[in-house]
Amino acid sequence: MKAVRHGAKVLPEHARAHNRSLVLQTLFHQGAMSRADISRETGLTRVTISDLVAELIADGFIAEKGVREASGPGKPAILVDLDRDGHRIVGIDLSGSESFIGAVLTLDGDIVVRREVAAPATEDVVATVVALARDLVADSHAPVLGIGVGTPGVVDDRGVILTAPNFGWAGFDLESALEDALGLPVLVANDANAAVLAEYTFGGAGDDVILVKVGRGVGSGLLAAGQPLRGSRFAAGEIGHVTVGTDGGPVCVCGKVGCLEAWLSVPALTARLDAVADRDGILRDAGERLGIALAPVVGALDLSEVVLSGPEELLDGPLAQQAVETLRARTLAQFHDGVRVRMTAQGQDIVLRGAAVMVLSGQLGVS
Amino acid sequence: MKAVRHGAKVLPEHARAHNRSLVLQTLFHQGAMSRADISRETGLTRVTISDLVAELIADGFIAEKGVREASGPGKPAILVDLDRDGHRIVGIDLSGSESFIGAVLTLDGDIVVRREVAAPATEDVVATVVALARDLVADSHAPVLGIGVGTPGVVDDRGVILTAPNFGWAGFDLESALEDALGLPVLVANDANAAVLAEYTFGGAGDDVILVKVGRGVGSGLLAAGQPLRGSRFAAGEIGHVTVGTDGGPVCVCGKVGCLEAWLSVPALTARLDAVADRDGILRDAGERLGIALAPVVGALDLSEVVLSGPEELLDGPLAQQAVETLRARTLAQFHDGVRVRMTAQGQDIVLRGAAVMVLSGQLGVS
Structure with a gap:
C-alpha cells in the first residue's frame, strides 16, 4: 500500500497560484491577447482574469501592449502580453570540458548577453560559477527572475549534486550554496535533463523524446508525455555505461567493455577517427551502436524521436543516418518505422536555454 | 511552441472532485479513521471533510465503522472507512490463449467470484466478453462500480483497440461496445499495462518499475514516478520485437532474427526445452537475453526493479537469476547494483486485479 501523496491536495491558495501560472502559460505560448481572450482560453471567469492580470502587471510579469481595432461596435480590446x-x-x-558558459536570456529564451570563462581547478568551481553569475546579473538590464544551472552529474530534485566525479562532488547542495552567495532563486539540474527541456519548449520536440548529449561522456534526458523522467535515484538518462551488443567492443574508461560511451563519446570517436582512414565507417559504427542501445528504450517508451546534441561534424551525417536505420531495423516496424533521429537546431546554447526553461517553470509555472 | 493544456485549469468543481478522491484515497490506503484524522492527513478543513464524508456515505462509498475509545476526555471519535x-x-x-477469465473483486482487489470461459472464435470475442461480464454482474452481491478489461494489443486512452492481431481488431472501440451492451462504466487497457497497476497498488512495486509479462508473446507495462507510461502511439511497453544482442538468435514469428519474444515467449522456451537436455542452460540463456534487452531501459529510466509475470516454472529460478546478473553487469554499478528481478506474487490474478485498479482509478480517483 502506498503512502498518500500530500502534494495532491488542492487548496484555494494553490488554485490561485495554478491559475496565475495558467495565465502566464497562455500568454507565453500564444502571445498578446485581450482579457476576454484569456478568459475564453483558460475557462476562468472574466472577474478572475481581470484580478490576476492586475496582479501580474503589478509584479512586472505582464504588460498592456496597445489595442486591437474593434471589428464591430464597442470599444477596442486592450491587449496584454508577457x-x-x-x-x-x-x-x-557547466558541461564544457574547457570552459563554463553563461548567458542572460529573455523570457522567450533568446540570448542577449553571453560570457565564457575557462573551466577552473576543481576546488574553485563554486567561486567561478558565483563570479560568472554575478557578472551576468550585472549585465542584465532588467530584474533577474532566477538563475538556472546545467551541470554534469546526477542531481536530485532539490538541486543537490548526488555525484559529479568531474567536480569531485558527492551529496553537495549546489543550489543552496549558489542561492546563499547570490541572493536570487537558483535551480540546478543535470545538463542533459536541462537540454531536453530546451528542445521541448523551444526546439519543437514531441511529448515522448530522448535527447542524447555527446561530449566527454554520453548522457541523455527523457520526456514521457511531456514530463521529465527522474528515475528511482534521479539517475534517469544515464546511458553512457550501458553495454551495447554482445560482440565486445572498445574498453571504456570505467573498465568495462563495449559501453555506449566507449563507442560514442567525443574523445573515443576522435581517437578512432585519427587512427584509421575510413571516416564514414567509424561514424556509421558509432551510429549503429547508438541505435542498438536505444532500440529497447524506443520500444519500451514508444518514443517518437531521438535528438542529438554535440559536435555536428561528428553526429550529423553518417552517424545519425545509421542510428535511425539500426533503430528501425531493431524495433517493431508497425510502431517505430517513423522514429526520427535528428540534430538539435539549438547548437551550443541548448543547456543555457534549458536552464532558462527551468527558471520559467520553477518561478512562473510556465513550461 | 506547445499548445496550452486545457486540462490544467483548476475550477471549483474540479477541486471538489479532486478533494473527494483525496478522501477516498486516504481511506483506501490507511483504513478506518476519524473525520479529524482525515482532515489532518489531507490538509482540508474539518467543515470540508464533514461535507465530503456525508456525500460519500450517501453515495455508498464510505460507511461509519464504530468508534475509537477516547484516550483522554471528550467523546469517542467515530471512525469512517471505505x-x-x-x-x-x-x-x-483476455490475455489467455486457451480461455478468458473474469472475476468479481472487492474494492481492495480481493477476488470473491471467479469465472472462466473457453476463448471463442475471433468473431465471437465481443459476445463472449459481454456474456461473461453479465454473469459476473449477476454474481455480485453489491452494485458494480465498473468493469475493467485487460486485453492483448495496443489500446489508446479511450479504450479503442488500435491493434490486436489475435482478435483481428484494428481501430475497434471495445470500451464503447461493451458499455453499450452492459450499461455500466467500462475501462479497457493493454493486459501488461493493467498488470503493472496491480503490482503497484497491491504488489508492493516501487515507483519506477517494469512488469514483463511472458505468455504467447512478451509485453511489458512501465511506471515512472508511479505514473503509467503510454508512449507516443500508446505502444509503450511493446518490447517483444526488440532485437537482442548482435550475435543473431532464433527466428521470430515476425520474421526477424533475435527478437526478445523469440528468446522468451512460452512457446519459444517450451520448444527449446523439449529439444535439449540442458534445462538450466536454456533458461539461463533466456534470462541473459532479457537482461541484455532491459539494461538500456533500466539505465535510461533508472528503474529500481523488474517484475516478471507468467509461468513460474519457467521464469522463477535460473532465468530470473541470470537476468539480474546480466542487468547488473551491463549497467552502471553505482546506480544499478541494487536493481532487483522478481516474480509477481499475484500469479494468474494479476491482470484481473489490475483491471480493478483501472476502475478504482477511473471511477473513484483512487490509485
Missing part, C-alpha cells in the same frame, strides 16, 4: 523585457533569466552551462 | 462491501468491481482478462 512583459518580455520586464525580467531576464541567467543560464549557466 | 465501505468495502458497498460496491464490487468486475475484472476481465
Whole structure:
C-alpha cells in the first residue's frame, strides 16, 4: 500500500497560484491577447482574469501592449502580453570540458548577453560559477527572475549534486550554496535533463523524446508525455555505461567493455577517427551502436524521436543516418518505422536555454 | 511552441472532485479513521471533510465503522472507512490463449467470484466478453462500480483497440461496445499495462518499475514516478520485437532474427526445452537475453526493479537469476547494483486485479 501523496491536495491558495501560472502559460505560448481572450482560453471567469492580470502587471510579469481595432461596435480590446523585457533569466552551462558558459536570456529564451570563462581547478568551481553569475546579473538590464544551472552529474530534485566525479562532488547542495552567495532563486539540474527541456519548449520536440548529449561522456534526458523522467535515484538518462551488443567492443574508461560511451563519446570517436582512414565507417559504427542501445528504450517508451546534441561534424551525417536505420531495423516496424533521429537546431546554447526553461517553470509555472 | 493544456485549469468543481478522491484515497490506503484524522492527513478543513464524508456515505462509498475509545476526555471519535462491501468491481482478462477469465473483486482487489470461459472464435470475442461480464454482474452481491478489461494489443486512452492481431481488431472501440451492451462504466487497457497497476497498488512495486509479462508473446507495462507510461502511439511497453544482442538468435514469428519474444515467449522456451537436455542452460540463456534487452531501459529510466509475470516454472529460478546478473553487469554499478528481478506474487490474478485498479482509478480517483 502506498503512502498518500500530500502534494495532491488542492487548496484555494494553490488554485490561485495554478491559475496565475495558467495565465502566464497562455500568454507565453500564444502571445498578446485581450482579457476576454484569456478568459475564453483558460475557462476562468472574466472577474478572475481581470484580478490576476492586475496582479501580474503589478509584479512586472505582464504588460498592456496597445489595442486591437474593434471589428464591430464597442470599444477596442486592450491587449496584454508577457512583459518580455520586464525580467531576464541567467543560464549557466557547466558541461564544457574547457570552459563554463553563461548567458542572460529573455523570457522567450533568446540570448542577449553571453560570457565564457575557462573551466577552473576543481576546488574553485563554486567561486567561478558565483563570479560568472554575478557578472551576468550585472549585465542584465532588467530584474533577474532566477538563475538556472546545467551541470554534469546526477542531481536530485532539490538541486543537490548526488555525484559529479568531474567536480569531485558527492551529496553537495549546489543550489543552496549558489542561492546563499547570490541572493536570487537558483535551480540546478543535470545538463542533459536541462537540454531536453530546451528542445521541448523551444526546439519543437514531441511529448515522448530522448535527447542524447555527446561530449566527454554520453548522457541523455527523457520526456514521457511531456514530463521529465527522474528515475528511482534521479539517475534517469544515464546511458553512457550501458553495454551495447554482445560482440565486445572498445574498453571504456570505467573498465568495462563495449559501453555506449566507449563507442560514442567525443574523445573515443576522435581517437578512432585519427587512427584509421575510413571516416564514414567509424561514424556509421558509432551510429549503429547508438541505435542498438536505444532500440529497447524506443520500444519500451514508444518514443517518437531521438535528438542529438554535440559536435555536428561528428553526429550529423553518417552517424545519425545509421542510428535511425539500426533503430528501425531493431524495433517493431508497425510502431517505430517513423522514429526520427535528428540534430538539435539549438547548437551550443541548448543547456543555457534549458536552464532558462527551468527558471520559467520553477518561478512562473510556465513550461 | 506547445499548445496550452486545457486540462490544467483548476475550477471549483474540479477541486471538489479532486478533494473527494483525496478522501477516498486516504481511506483506501490507511483504513478506518476519524473525520479529524482525515482532515489532518489531507490538509482540508474539518467543515470540508464533514461535507465530503456525508456525500460519500450517501453515495455508498464510505460507511461509519464504530468508534475509537477516547484516550483522554471528550467523546469517542467515530471512525469512517471505505465501505468495502458497498460496491464490487468486475475484472476481465483476455490475455489467455486457451480461455478468458473474469472475476468479481472487492474494492481492495480481493477476488470473491471467479469465472472462466473457453476463448471463442475471433468473431465471437465481443459476445463472449459481454456474456461473461453479465454473469459476473449477476454474481455480485453489491452494485458494480465498473468493469475493467485487460486485453492483448495496443489500446489508446479511450479504450479503442488500435491493434490486436489475435482478435483481428484494428481501430475497434471495445470500451464503447461493451458499455453499450452492459450499461455500466467500462475501462479497457493493454493486459501488461493493467498488470503493472496491480503490482503497484497491491504488489508492493516501487515507483519506477517494469512488469514483463511472458505468455504467447512478451509485453511489458512501465511506471515512472508511479505514473503509467503510454508512449507516443500508446505502444509503450511493446518490447517483444526488440532485437537482442548482435550475435543473431532464433527466428521470430515476425520474421526477424533475435527478437526478445523469440528468446522468451512460452512457446519459444517450451520448444527449446523439449529439444535439449540442458534445462538450466536454456533458461539461463533466456534470462541473459532479457537482461541484455532491459539494461538500456533500466539505465535510461533508472528503474529500481523488474517484475516478471507468467509461468513460474519457467521464469522463477535460473532465468530470473541470470537476468539480474546480466542487468547488473551491463549497467552502471553505482546506480544499478541494487536493481532487483522478481516474480509477481499475484500469479494468474494479476491482470484481473489490475483491471480493478483501472476502475478504482477511473471511477473513484483512487490509485
